[in-house]
Amino acid sequence: MTQAFASEELSSEEAAAAAASCSREFRANPHPVYARLRETAPVCPMSPPHGVETYLITRHDDARAALADPRLSKDMYGAIDAYHRIFGDSSIALDDNMLFSDPPKHTRLRRIVGNTFTPKRVQSLRSRVQQITEDLLDACPASQPVNLLPEFCFPLPLHVICELLGIPQNERKQAQEWSATVAQTGFGPEARARLEVAEGNLRDYLVDLIARKRQEPDDALLSALVEAHDQEGALTDHELVSTAWVLLFAGHKSTAYQLGNALYHLLTQPEQKRLALRDERSTAAAVE
Structure with missing residues (x-):
């Protein structure tokens, strides 16, 4: 090396x-x-x-x-003993996805998600993303300090990804709570027990949701992944559940932290904030 x-x-x-x-x-x-x-x-x-x-x-x-x-390597099965020590047995059913795989498996899984995650599908969400953003900002008090990470930066991408996947409105809060438990769980027997319960609940929920999408498909991303699984055999049952999970869980964190870091730096560097807000073109460049 x-x-x-x-x-x-x-x-x-x-x-x-x-x-x-x-x-x-x-x-x-x-x-x-x-x-x-x-x-x-x-x-x-x-x-x-x-x-x-x-x-x-x-x-x-x-x-x-x-x-x-x-x-x-990122292949969890290539280092399964180390994987068990870090994540335990309960995580395997949710981690059979592109984050824990090497080519050619990684290439195949990424291609499938890329083919269903089309610009048209994303563009169709634009008005809904705008509405979610405005609702979250309206809920923030204007007369006192606000912690934007829990009040805005995390809820926004979570709501959008639930919308993208087609998770019903009345089921999102519970799915998000299970995801948060998995994300925040540390080490030790008690933490491991909480992790296993949350992962089991998430796995069972996604299996049930996939079954419902198969019976009553819609225009959302999860239905498209189910169709790819059924018609092409491109995804195994485990990969289908795990891909839905990784889109829900891993998809929101980078956006949330990017929003938080961007806002922090603009607020602590007034000159950069002034330049970013100078006109519409400057704001678009700053966002990009």
């Missing part, structure tokens, strides 16, 4: 930086730790709570090299 991946001893400062990644202070502001690691330990050994030895890569070029290196 390149020099960037060479194994080397950490200095006490680097070890402290690695340990800091689990602290409350780090979670509030991780950037100084990452900056120090990029300079002193760009590929940093870590010992997370799950006990599986891990490396934290903090340089862009190193990350690209690792992701493209065929000796490194």
Whole structure:
């Protein structure tokens, strides 16, 4: 491998930086730790709570090299013992998806989702996304501070993805609560028990929802995935459930954090905010 991946001893400062990644202070502001690691330990050994030895890569070029290196794999079945130690048995039914696979399986799953996730389908949601956005903003009080992450940044993509998948309105709150439990669960026997219950409930719900979409298809994305499964045999039963899960769960987090980070930086850099709001063209460029 390149020099960037060479194994080397950490200095006490680097070890402290690695340990800091689990602290409350780090979670509030991780950037100084990452900056120090990029300079002193760009590929940093870590010992997370799950006990599986891990490396934290903090340089862009190193990350690209690792992701493209065929000796490194995302296939959970290729490291099933380590997978069990981190996630347990209950997660397997929900993790048979593109996030945990290598080509050619990853390529096949991504193609199927890409073929159903069409520009036309996304465009048809534009007015609904606008309405959801306005409703969430209207619900935020204008006379006192608002924590935008829980009040706006997370609910917006969650609502939109539920709309995209075709999850009925009266079932979204429960599905979102199960997803939040899975996302926030830590380690230890009690946490593991909560995780298993939430994952079991989600799996059973998605199996039932898929069965209903098969009986009464609609124009939503999940019905299109069910059709791809039934007509082409392109997805196994496990992959169908797991793909629905990964779209619901993983699809919202990046958008939520992007919204939060963008708003934070605009609010803390008034000159950039002024430039972004100068006219419609500038605002469109800032959003893009």
